[in-house]
Amino acid sequence: MSITFIKSQNTFYLDGKNVTYAIWINDMGYPCHMYFGDKITHDGLKHTRTGGRASRTATPPGIDKVKYSYQYYLPEYSFFGTGDFREPAVVVENSTGDRMCDLLYDSYEILSEKPAINGMPSMRGGETLVLHLKDKISNIGADLYYTVYDDCSVIARRAIIKNGGENTCKLFRAYSFSMGLPGNDYNITTLHGGWACERNMETIPMHHGVVSIDSKRCSSSDTLNPFMAITAPTTSEHLGEAYGVNLIYSSSFVLKAEGVVSGDTVITGGINDFNFTWKLQTGESFETPEVVIAYSNEGIGGMSRAFHDAYRNHLINPRFVNKSRPIVINNWEATELAFTEEKLRAIVDSVEGTGIDTFVLDDGWFRVRDDEFCSLGDWKVNENKLKGGLKPLVDYVHSKGMRFGLWFEPEMVSEDSDIFRARPDYAIGVPGRPRCYTRHQFVFDITRKDVRDYIVNTINGVIRSNNIDYVKWDCNRHITDIYSVGRETDRQTEFAHRYALGLYDLCERIINANPDIFFEGCSSGGARFDAGMLYYFPQIWTSDNTDAEARTKIQYGTSMAYPLSSMSCHVSAVPNQQARRVTPMKTRADIAHLGATGYELDTTVFTKEELEEVTRQVEDYRSTESLILNGDLYRIDNPFESNFFTEMVVSKDKSQALVCIYRRHTNANPDIKRIRLCGLDKSKSYYVVERDVVASGAMLMNAGIAINFKNEDFTTVVYHIREFN
Numbered sequence: 001m002s003i004t005f006i007k008s009q010n011t012f013y014l015d016g017k018n019v020t021y022a023i024w025i026n027d028m029g030y031p032c033h034m035y036f037g038d039k040i041t042h043d044g045l046k047h048t049r050t051g052g053r054a055s056r057t058a059t060p061p062g063i064d065k066v067k068y069s070y071q072y073y074l075p076e077y078s079f080f081g082t083g084d085f086r087e088p089a090v091v092v093e094n095s096t097g098d099r100m101c102d103l104l105y106d107s108y109e110i111l112s113e114k115p116a117i118n119g120m121p122s123m124r125g126g127e128t129l130v131l132h133l134k135d136k137i138s139n140i141g142a143d144l145y146y147t148v149y150d151d152c153s154v155i156a157r158r159a160i161i162k163n164g165g166e167n168t169c170k171l172f173r174a175y176s177f178s179m180g181l182p183g184n185d186y187n188i189t190t191l192h193g194g195w196a197c198e199r200n201m202e203t204i205p206m207h208h209g210v211v212s213i214d215s216k217r218c219s220s221s222d223t224l225n226p227f228m229a230i231t232a233p234t235t236s237e238h239l240g241e242a243y244g245v246n247l248i249y250s251s252s253f254v255l256k257a258e259g260v261v262s263g264d265t266v267i268t269g270g271i272n273d274f275n276f277t278w279k280l281q282t283g284e285s286f287e288t289p290e291v292v293i294a295y296s297n298e299g300i301g302g303m304s305r306a307f308h309d310a311y312r313n314h315l316i317n318p319r320f321v322n323k324s325r326p327i328v329i330n331n332w333e334a335t336e337l338a339f340t341e342e343k344l345r346a347i348v349d350s351v352e353g354t355g356i357d358t359f360v361l362d363d364g365w366f367r368v369r370d371d372e373f374c375s376l377g378d379w380k381v382n383e384n385k386l387k388g389g390l391k392p393l394v395d396y397v398h399s400k401g402m403r404f405g406l407w408f409e410p411e412m413v414s415e416d417s418d419i420f421r422a423r424p425d426y427a428i429g430v431p432g433r434p435r436c437y438t439r440h441q442f443v444f445d446i447t448r449k450d451v452r453d454y455i456v457n458t459i460n461g462v463i464r465s466n467n468i469d470y471v472k473w474d475c476n477r478h479i480t481d482i483y484s485v486g487r488e489t490d491r492q493t494e495f496a497h498r499y500a501l502g503l504y505d506l507c508e509r510i511i512n513a514n515p516d517i518f519f520e521g522c523s524s525g526g527a528r529f530d531a532g533m534l535y536y537f538p539q540i541w542t543s544d545n546t547d548a549e550a551r552t553k554i555q556y557g558t559s560m561a562y563p564l565s566s567m568s569c570h571v572s573a574v575p576n577q578q579a580r581r582v583t584p585m586k587t588r589a590d591i592a593h594l595g596a597t598g599y600e601l602d603t604t605v606f607t608k609e610e611l612e613e614v615t616r617q618v619e620d621y622r623s624t625e626s627l628i629l630n631g632d633l634y635r636i637d638n639p640f641e642s643n644f645f646t647e648m649v650v651s652k653d654k655s656q657a658l659v660c661i662y663r664r665h666t667n668a669n670p671d672i673k674r675i676r677l678c679g680l681d682k683s684k685s686y687y688v689v690e691r692d693v694v695a696s697g698a699m700l701m702n703a704g705i706a707i708n709f710k711n712e713d714f715t716t717v718v719y720h721i722r723e724f725n
């Protein structure tokens with residue numbers, strides 16, 4: 001990786017693993033986006049753009065005869081009021097009430113140590129270019145940060161807005177980036193969904209005007225993920241150019257692709273400016289969240305692999321990212337809130353010897369939580385259910401050689417709780433207006449430090465006094481009634497971003513302050529599955545929908561940006577609790593084993609044979625776990641478009657691979673299914689264990705392999721592949 005400035009060209013080149021990003025400071029002093037794509041030489045890029053039509057466009061301020069109107073160049077950070085009519089990245093209201101802004105290049109720095117973002121998660125490492133831009137009249141500055149990495153094909157970007165003027169100003173928009181792409185013949189793929197159907201894929205053609213996705217929920221949300229892929233119409237899963245944009249952010253966001261008048265496309269986004277302002281006093285700065293932009297010329301699959309490498313190498317907690325994961329038995333689908341200590345001990349006893357190594361006690365262990373109407377926020381043990389507290393159960397689990405995990409919902413508070421009765425102002429709500437409920441609960445106002453202190457002290461107290469090894473951090477509602485008691489009236493619209501900052505502060509003080517404990521993220525299933533959360537949680541509960549058929553789509557969509565190891569996937573009972581579907585145990589395990597696997601069902605009713613099957617599954621999972629943790633993912637069959645779901649993971653050294661092929665429905669006279677493997681080394685010989693076949697990588701990738709399915713619905717075939725010497 002390297003960052004080069006060629007003075008004679010006034011151009012910066014940022015070279016990552018397989019990519020180059022180039023920025024030209026044009027003759028008027030505006031940073032122009034020139035290139036992001038496959039690695040190129042540093043010969044200058046002016047020949048890549050022509051003048052175009054100049055007539056009747058606004059000139060930059062004070063220049064009558066323009067050489068370059070805004071239309072001619074693609075922005076690195078667009079702004080409003082002075083002639084650029086494209087989606088601005090920043091809108092700032094000056095103390096005079098006008099919203100003029102003219103951000104000209106001032107200077108640059110190259111940093112070998114990447115500075116962290118104040119109070120927000122971000123990628124670690126890499127080499128960073130900082131472009132300092134400034135409006136000479138208002139003295140508002142924007143520092144644009146660009147980081148490149150030698151081990152992944154992404155660029156990480158963010159901005160810092162600085163008020164260097166003499167008066168307070170107000171931000172109405174502060175996105176993280178703008179980036180141009182030549183032409184507008186693109187498809188846009190986004191991930192939409194809802195509870196139990198997270199991250200469905202949707203692809204639409206780009207048009208003139210703005211394609212926009214957002215969340216207004218103070219959460220990244222399950223309705224739209226902060227991810228967008230931009231691909232050429234000819235791009236497929238395996239071939240062609242693909243760009244991906246993913247925010248490291250967990251609150252209300254927006255991402256936009258705009259087809260602009262020059263026939264180009266401009267991508268921008270960051271914190272959602274809906275219901276957002278931020279007051280910036282003299283000398284103050286505002287830091288935007290980071291965005292990761294990936295590029296691949298190996299199709300959408302290559303783009304995903306670029307994100308996976310970036311997140312495994314630079315985002316997810318290095319302490320856990322490559323480590324063998326806990327294999328849990330979670331009691332939620334087995335008992336929900338209606339458990340007894342005897343039942344829990346029986347579940348623990350039943351999995352002894354299977355290799356399942358962690359018992360997770362889910363919701364319902366505190367105060368009088370026998371239904372969903374009460375007790376959130378109190379975090380004191382329900383002694384009717386757990387006599388003598390948590391400790392005896394924790395000790396029992398430990399005595400079996402297992403780890404103990406505990407569920408919390410730190411951000412939430414029930415109306416029927418001691419803490420709400422004592423401090424109703426701790427819950428988000430507008431004084432004088434009744435609050436909205438979701439799942440019968442309210443949300444703590446974690447924008448307030450005193451509220452965060454209460455949460456941190458209570459939760460850290462339970463964790464530390466009970467020898468907890470694992471925490472599942474849930475969050476079962478999104479935010480309405482936006483208001484923070486005690487904050488000035490003209491700062492109430494800072495709430496959504498302050499919620500993110502409050503959440504990250506909680507994570508720092510609970511997760512990072514307990515470095516040996518493994519924390520799993522969750523939000524009503526996968527309603528907050530984003531790169532911001534991944535910085536703290538090495539894995540996140542992907543969906544409450546544990547039906548194997550539904551999971552093929554959910555996991556396929558999630559893998560667009562997020563690595564397999566980040567997806568918590570459990571084997572559950574049939575008929576499935578959410579979908580009521582019956583699928584074979586083998587299928588449920590094979591699909592769950594394409595992530596951080598676990599079990600979530602009543603194993604006390606299992607026969608000896610069923611427990612033996614679990615033991616074999618766990619053993620098998622452990623034997624290929626390094627592929628799930630570190631391998632390259634190749635998606636072969638897309639369940640959104642076909643009767644099949646096929647994923648293949650190949651070790652980085654191409655010596656080992658795992659393929660899982662799932663067929664939804666069988667037919668009386670089914671077609672012969674053949675798959676061509678991916679990602680192997682053409683010249684190596686491989687042994688396909690289950691087929692007892694030795695063949696070259698070239699053979700397996702070109703001629704492929706025919707699959708023998710059982711003649712039943714929802715069936716899987718798994719092949720283990722090893723280099724053959």
Ligand code: DGJ
Binds near residue numbers: 524
């Ligand atoms: C929602 C989660 O997704 C479930 O796994 C479970 O923890 C429940 N909340 C408990 O209330």
